[in-house]
Amino acid sequence: MTEMQKMKKRKRNAKAGKRVKGSRGFGGTKSGGPRLPNSLLSQFPVLKPHNGGLGTDGNAGVDDEDINSDEGEIGGLDVYEYDEPMPEEESMKNRRYDHVDNFEYELPEKFEDSNVSSDDGEEEEDYRGFKDIKRSSNSDVLSGNETEEEEDDARHDRMLQRITELPAEVFESRPQIRNVVSEAYLESEYNPTRDILDGSGHLTIQDLLNPVQGKPVYAEFRKRMQRLNKKSLTLQPPLPKVAQENLEREVAYERSKKDVTKWEPLVKRNREAPTIFFDEDINLGFSTVGAITSEFEPRTDFEKKMAALVHDSKVAEAHKEDGAKLLELNKISLEDVKDRQNRLAKMRSLLFRHEMKAKHIKKIKSKTFHRLLKKDKEKRRTSIDVQMDPEAAKELAMKQEFKRAEERLRLKHKNNNKWATRILKRGLAVQDEQTQAAISEQLHQHALLTRKMNSMKDSSSGEDDERSDEDDDDDDNLDLGMKSDMASKLLTKAKEKTFEVMEDEDEMPKSGVFSLPFMTRSLAKKSEDARAEAKVALEEYDLALNQHDTDVPNNLNKGTSSGRRVFGASIKQPEESSHVNNNIGRDSDDEDFETNKNVNVESARSVSLQKGVQIDIDKLNEEFDVGQDFESFDHLVRGNAPKTTYESAVFASGSWTGKKNPNVAGSTNGKSTGVAQHDSSYDNLKDADDNDDPESGEEMVDGILSSSPKPDYELPSQADLIRMAFAGDDVEQEFEQEKIEVLNEENPEPEKTLSLPGWGQWTSLQEKYGLPSWITEERENAKRRRDEALSKRKDAHLKNVIISEKINKKAENLHTKTLPFPYTSKEVFEQSIRVPIGPEYNPVTSIVALNRPEVVKTTGVIIKPIKFEEVNPHEKGSEQNLNSKRDTPKVKKNKPNNGKVIKTTKTAKKKS
Amino acid sequence: MEDDKDSELISPPVAAKKDALDELDSKVKKYLRGSGTDLEGLKDKKLKGQLAVREDLYGKSAKAAAKAEKWLMPSEEGYLEAEGLEKTWRIKQESIIQEVDILSSRKAFDMILPDLGPYTLDYTSNGRYMAVAGRKGHLAIIDMHSMDLIKEMQVRETVRDITFLHNELIFAAAQKKYPCIYNRDGVELHSLKEHGATLKLQFLRNNFLLASINKFGQLHYQDMTMGEMVANYRTGLGRCDVMQVNRWNAVVGLGHSCGKVTMWKPTSSAPLVKMLCHHGAITAMAFHPGGHLMATAGQERRIKLWDLRKFEVLHTYTGNAKSLEFSQKGLLAVGNGSSVQIWRDQSGDHKYSRYMSHSMVKGYQVQKVAFRAYEDVLSIGHSMGLSSILVPGSGEPNFDSWVANPFETGRQRREKEVHSLLDKLPPETIMLDPTSIGNVRPEKKKKEQPTKKESEAEMQAAIAAAKSAPLKNKTKGRNKPSKREKKKHEGIARVKRPFLDQQMKEQQQLLKKKQRIAKIRSCQNLFGNSSRSSSDIIS
Incomplete structure (x- = not known):
């Protein structure tokens, strides 16, 4: 066998090893495993010589790859060159290999690693493959020479046997003879033996036990060792991790499968249950205050003290008894009382002092307060003084004079100071309101102080006062007197006054603000107005005076009506005069009303005219009974002139009616007053009668007719007849037409554009070949679609019915947009909601069940994980649930938990 | 009250002869106000359950109401009954008056x-x-x-x-x-x-x-x-x-x-x-x-x-x-x-x-x-x-004193006046079918174009929505207030655009129309003038 061949063979073997499983068979059970207990190892030397050659090879295999290859090479070379099975003997002589023999069992891990990494370039794909590799690599070298060597051995033995005729056993032990090779150095810890250097300092348990020999522990150890040796079972090599896990998972899957399937009926039941209850167990532990307090344990010092006192056996005993002892226990020492009193006294004094302080502080007022107070006081004092004491008044005057003088000198309040100038420079309009106010205030102050003081004897004001006094006097006189001559006096006085006023007004002020041009203009205007008024007044006075003279006192009223404006004081006059007049005569009252109506001043002539009217009215008054009208008119007149009195209202009504119906006023005897003077309600009634519907009239006729002996025939009214006459003109055809229209509107006919000549094709072509096929097709399609739509209509087969197919957008919200999730057909959904579930439609017994939610749970209740219970998988879960909604407290479903379980099963499956 | 007094002529009510249960049923029907929903047709289970519960409640309520009516309003209206060849319309007032009690007889005058x-x-x-x-x-x-x-x-x-x-x-x-x-x-x-x-x-x-x-x-x-x-x-x-x-x-x-x-x-x-x-x-x-x-x-x-x-x-x-x-x-x-x-x-x-x-x-x-x-x-x-x-x-x-009380006292009258004023219905509630109140709104005929007001409202709503839309948190440099503001404005402008475009289009159309009309007018004028002038010439 060439070396190359050998190598190849080895490789093949390595490969074959993957395939061949039974390669373990070689070394018997003892040599196969890489990891053997030490007890076995100790026996190993017995075997060693037997498979020495093999051992070397095996060792070489076990050893580093280099060694292996070297060895292989050497072996190969030997074999190749000499062609003898000699090298075994030779190698036997080499002591090193013997030791290597032992070494083999020390490093199984390393062996694995090296093998994986270097020897077999192929990566292991599978556990089995890996195992094979390992086994094969373990045995490949052996197997390399296996057959020949064995044969050689056997041959050799047989040969020896034949020669020596000795039993085979003798030769078997032959390899035990060792050739001792002396070391180059002394064996010591400094010169370790070769095998130690090579890493196979090999210790057996026996070695370890040797030192303890003879000690009492030894027997025990030995016994144990023996036991171990006795039970020396060959252990399988542990499976690689991947395979182990794989197996584990397999088993786990089986188990969990079993575990999970037992839940299945339970889960199924819960899934099928329409409602799941979670609130069975609602025991929350403590519920009463007593229960909570009983658990209380004193922790702080204070609490402990309290507890000690409370739970004092003496106290408790005293309580248990009549309680008399409690008093004894309650004794306080004198010191304690004193202490307490002292403490209280101290506290009280502190409190008192604090109070006093607060009071004091409260009394303290600010500087400004005092200043203001002082000012106030001063003011009060001066005002009083001035009033009471001429001296003080003088003093005050002096003071003020002084102030004024000072102001004139210093011009402090003029806008000269820094603040004011600054503000003015910046512009007053820009300033905020307060600044503006301050500036104006200052100016005002200045004006006040610098104004030339008016002397006390100002002529105009004095006169005014006088005059007003006079007026008052006059009024008084009038009030007292109430006589006609008084009136004339008054008039004359008024005249005088107006004259005076007119004269006064002529004087124009020549200086001050009023001298400004626009002021003068306005003043002039005013005065002119006033003068005009005064003139009018004067005229009136004249007139009044004249009339007064001719004993017509009522005209005074007119004068007053316009004179009112001029004199504020004379407002009272007309009323009073009217009072006077009422006493005098009725006709005057009438006129009073007239004046109230038209306010313009009337001349004497108009008065005479009025008189003419008065007569008429009087006549009228005599003629008709005013009765009811009176009140209504009274209201009206009051509305117009609230000052008129009761009597005047009566006659005012007369004139008012005259106004209303002018023809009546014009010709008193023309129409009967009764016609004009309708009772309003009556009038309305009449109106209603007049305006009554013509139909109602007809109906009345009907009513009369109805008493005629023909009961079944009702004479129709003209309108009805006409309606009937034109109604039934071929209604059916009309209806058909209408239906067609509606159909056309709701399902419009297909477009006609396609039939236009030349549409989509040249006209000439179209003429030749007719319409192109696509057009006809499209048309047909459209027509068919329309026909389909029409045939689908509800009224398709009803000749005389049109049912609108319009979709009501507003009602769209009342329908579901799409089919809800689990449903797949509309019919099923609609059938499922056909029964109302409200309380109005269902008996109380079923209303709860109908509306129960999917999960019933009270807040705060802890949802406990699902518990296993036996459920008959074949029973109907829903029914049971229905029947015993609350009676089966264990029907629980824990969704999350279920989910978990399911998840695990899924994952297990995935893994496997 | 008064019906009992019309004693002899009036027979006991026919309804009494009927089965009492049947009567109650008819009353219940009256109070149910139509049939319930067809639950079978519903697909939504939850809704179905809810509706079933509802219907049940309605039924109970109706039943209770019917019972109450039966026991609390016992008076039935009477009527004239003829015997043999007699005809009810031949019975004269005098004979009726003779038969009824004094109080009732006074009512005829x-x-x-x-x-x-x-x-x-x-x-x-x-x-x-x-x-x-x-x-x-x-x-x-x-x-x-x-x-x-x-x-x-x-x-x-x-x-x-x-x-x-x-x-x-x-x-x-x-x-x-x-x-x-x-x-x-x-x-x-x-x-x-x-x-x-x-x-x-x-x-x-x-x-x-x-x-x-x-x-x-x-x-x-x-x-x-x-x-x-x-x-x-x-x-x-x-x-x-x-x-x-x-x-x-x-x-x-x-x-x-x-x-x-x-x-x-x-x-x-x-x-x-x-x-x-x-x-x-x-x-x-x-x-x-x-x-x-x-x-x-x-x-x-x-x-x-x-x-x-x-x-x-x-x-x-x-x-x-x-x-x-x-x-x-x-x-x-x-x-x-x-x-x-x-x-x-x-x-x-x-x-x-x-x-x-x-x-x-x-x-x-x-x-x-x-x-x-x-x-x-x-x-x-x-x-x-x-x-x-x-x-x-x-x-x-049977009079209902909550509706109208013939024996009303002054106090009751005052009370009722106030109540009726509080319950006064607005004029738009008057319609042919008042039971349709609460139902889904009848469909409008669809319009081709929304009115100006509507479009305005729509735009406002869109703008409001754009304004209130949350902005993403961007990285450091891009999260400045100015940028955020800009972004917001952009969003508003974007929302506004289609509306403004629409408005512009309409305006342009209007302008075109106006121009066209003006052109036609001018043409007409031209033609009219020319024809007139030509006629002048001819004449």
């Missing part, structure tokens, strides 16, 4: 009010109060329990119709120019001028709407809580004085002079249904309280019964009717001339036949017939006043 013209009337929903309106302005409210006149007044105007609003405190009268609302004391609360000269008034109780039809055929709906005018539609079919509300779905039916019946809801300007019922003008119409049956009377001497589910005629009878009315139990009163007939559905297949008849003094013209709820009484308003007759089997014998 004649009130002669000759002056103020034909009378119309209306009952409150509990049948306790009656509002009476004479054509010539006579209004009155009567408490039918004590026969007290609560208020009587004269409005001195034509009054065409009267109706109670939600309770007896307020009523509306259609007067000459416009309807007015009065309270019980006769104080005019409102005048609804917008309605115009109304001919008929109807109050939709659940929706608090007052519906009116005026001389010009305009239908008005006014909300009686807020006063808002909900709808104003022109029927376009001329004057119309027949109006009835279908109490089941609150759809208003109008009978027109062209023989058409139209049905309206306040949220649609076009009628829901328009049907040609008669060749002559419609004179009266009535809806069965069940909502699926309608009776119409035409001027061509026909009375028809319609199935409103199929809109088909069930039966046609010959006869005139001035006024039609269905009772709570489904009797049909037909008032014509001076006689009133009551029809009854004996077999249960809507084949109405004559049950009773009553003729008043000759010459009286019936204006309006109205059944009193929860009583076996029919009131007739006619040209000479009011009459009231006993009609055994017309009223619902």
Whole structure:
């Protein structure tokens, strides 16, 4: 066998090893495993010589790859060159290999690693493959020479046997003879033996036990060792991790499968249950205050003290008894009382002092307060003084004079100071309101102080006062007197006054603000107005005076009506005069009303005219009974002139009616007053009668007719007849037409554009070949679609019915947009909601069940994980649930938990 | 109550003879409201389970309800039974009155009010109060329990119709120019001028709407809580004085002079249904309280019964009717001339036949017939006043005080007012089939293109989605905020692009169209001018 061949063979073997499983068979059970207990190892030397050659090879295999290859090479070379099975003997002589023999069992891990990494370039794909590799690599070298060597051995033995005729056993032990090779150095810890250097300092348990020999522990150890040796079972090599896990998972899957399937009926039941209850167990532990307090344990010092006192056996005993002892226990020492009193006294004094302080502080007022107070006081004092004491008044005057003088000198309040100038420079309009106010205030102050003081004897004001006094006097006189001559006096006085006023007004002020041009203009205007008024007044006075003279006192009223404006004081006059007049005569009252109506001043002539009217009215008054009208008119007149009195209202009504119906006023005897003077309600009634519907009239006729002996025939009214006459003109055809229209509107006919000549094709072509096929097709399609739509209509087969197919957008919200999730057909959904579930439609017994939610749970209740219970998988879960909604407290479903379980099963499956 | 009193003439109920179980079954069926879902066809196991549970609950509920009905509502409506050759319609009111107890016999009366013209009337929903309106302005409210006149007044105007609003405190009268609302004391609360000269008034109780039809055929709906005018539609079919509300779905039916019946809801300007019922003008119409049956009377001497589910005629009878009315139990009163007939559905297949008849003094013209709820009484308003007759089997014998309580106290009335206001239904709930509320929305006609608004909304949604889309964490250099921002913007732009493209395309199309139109116009102008000029030349 060439070396190359050998190598190849080895490789093949390595490969074959993957395939061949039974390669373990070689070394018997003892040599196969890489990891053997030490007890076995100790026996190993017995075997060693037997498979020495093999051992070397095996060792070489076990050893580093280099060694292996070297060895292989050497072996190969030997074999190749000499062609003898000699090298075994030779190698036997080499002591090193013997030791290597032992070494083999020390490093199984390393062996694995090296093998994986270097020897077999192929990566292991599978556990089995890996195992094979390992086994094969373990045995490949052996197997390399296996057959020949064995044969050689056997041959050799047989040969020896034949020669020596000795039993085979003798030769078997032959390899035990060792050739001792002396070391180059002394064996010591400094010169370790070769095998130690090579890493196979090999210790057996026996070695370890040797030192303890003879000690009492030894027997025990030995016994144990023996036991171990006795039970020396060959252990399988542990499976690689991947395979182990794989197996584990397999088993786990089986188990969990079993575990999970037992839940299945339970889960199924819960899934099928329409409602799941979670609130069975609602025991929350403590519920009463007593229960909570009983658990209380004193922790702080204070609490402990309290507890000690409370739970004092003496106290408790005293309580248990009549309680008399409690008093004894309650004794306080004198010191304690004193202490307490002292403490209280101290506290009280502190409190008192604090109070006093607060009071004091409260009394303290600010500087400004005092200043203001002082000012106030001063003011009060001066005002009083001035009033009471001429001296003080003088003093005050002096003071003020002084102030004024000072102001004139210093011009402090003029806008000269820094603040004011600054503000003015910046512009007053820009300033905020307060600044503006301050500036104006200052100016005002200045004006006040610098104004030339008016002397006390100002002529105009004095006169005014006088005059007003006079007026008052006059009024008084009038009030007292109430006589006609008084009136004339008054008039004359008024005249005088107006004259005076007119004269006064002529004087124009020549200086001050009023001298400004626009002021003068306005003043002039005013005065002119006033003068005009005064003139009018004067005229009136004249007139009044004249009339007064001719004993017509009522005209005074007119004068007053316009004179009112001029004199504020004379407002009272007309009323009073009217009072006077009422006493005098009725006709005057009438006129009073007239004046109230038209306010313009009337001349004497108009008065005479009025008189003419008065007569008429009087006549009228005599003629008709005013009765009811009176009140209504009274209201009206009051509305117009609230000052008129009761009597005047009566006659005012007369004139008012005259106004209303002018023809009546014009010709008193023309129409009967009764016609004009309708009772309003009556009038309305009449109106209603007049305006009554013509139909109602007809109906009345009907009513009369109805008493005629023909009961079944009702004479129709003209309108009805006409309606009937034109109604039934071929209604059916009309209806058909209408239906067609509606159909056309709701399902419009297909477009006609396609039939236009030349549409989509040249006209000439179209003429030749007719319409192109696509057009006809499209048309047909459209027509068919329309026909389909029409045939689908509800009224398709009803000749005389049109049912609108319009979709009501507003009602769209009342329908579901799409089919809800689990449903797949509309019919099923609609059938499922056909029964109302409200309380109005269902008996109380079923209303709860109908509306129960999917999960019933009270807040705060802890949802406990699902518990296993036996459920008959074949029973109907829903029914049971229905029947015993609350009676089966264990029907629980824990969704999350279920989910978990399911998840695990899924994952297990995935893994496997 | 009152039915037990019609003792002798009324036999024990037929139903009692039937098997009790069978009866219960039928009741259960009623409460189940149709068949359950076909669970076999379902593929979704979970849904199947859920639905099975639901159905079970429904079944139990229905059973409980049926039992409750059986034990708590024992009264059955009575009816007249003839013996031998006797005919029920030959039995006179006098003989009925003789047989019934005193209390019931008092319910029949004649009130002669000759002056103020034909009378119309209306009952409150509990049948306790009656509002009476004479054509010539006579209004009155009567408490039918004590026969007290609560208020009587004269409005001195034509009054065409009267109706109670939600309770007896307020009523509306259609007067000459416009309807007015009065309270019980006769104080005019409102005048609804917008309605115009109304001919008929109807109050939709659940929706608090007052519906009116005026001389010009305009239908008005006014909300009686807020006063808002909900709808104003022109029927376009001329004057119309027949109006009835279908109490089941609150759809208003109008009978027109062209023989058409139209049905309206306040949220649609076009009628829901328009049907040609008669060749002559419609004179009266009535809806069965069940909502699926309608009776119409035409001027061509026909009375028809319609199935409103199929809109088909069930039966046609010959006869005139001035006024039609269905009772709570489904009797049909037909008032014509001076006689009133009551029809009854004996077999249960809507084949109405004559049950009773009553003729008043000759010459009286019936204006309006109205059944009193929860009583076996029919009131007739006619040209000479009011009459009231006993009609055994017309009223619902068991009243539900939650629905309508004839013995309502003031406190209960107030309570109920509040409740009914809270339960007020918006106008859009009025539709032909109110049971379809909650169902899947009917499919729209598919549009070729989404509207601008929709596309805008779509774009916004897409942009929002792009904005909120999470960004990946990139490696160090590429995870800068600026880069992230850029990336985000890019994403938004990418999302936006198709929409913008679409918009651009549309705009371009529009532009092209405009250009084309402009070109055509200019061409036309050109041609027109040239032709004109050519014509000029020729001339």
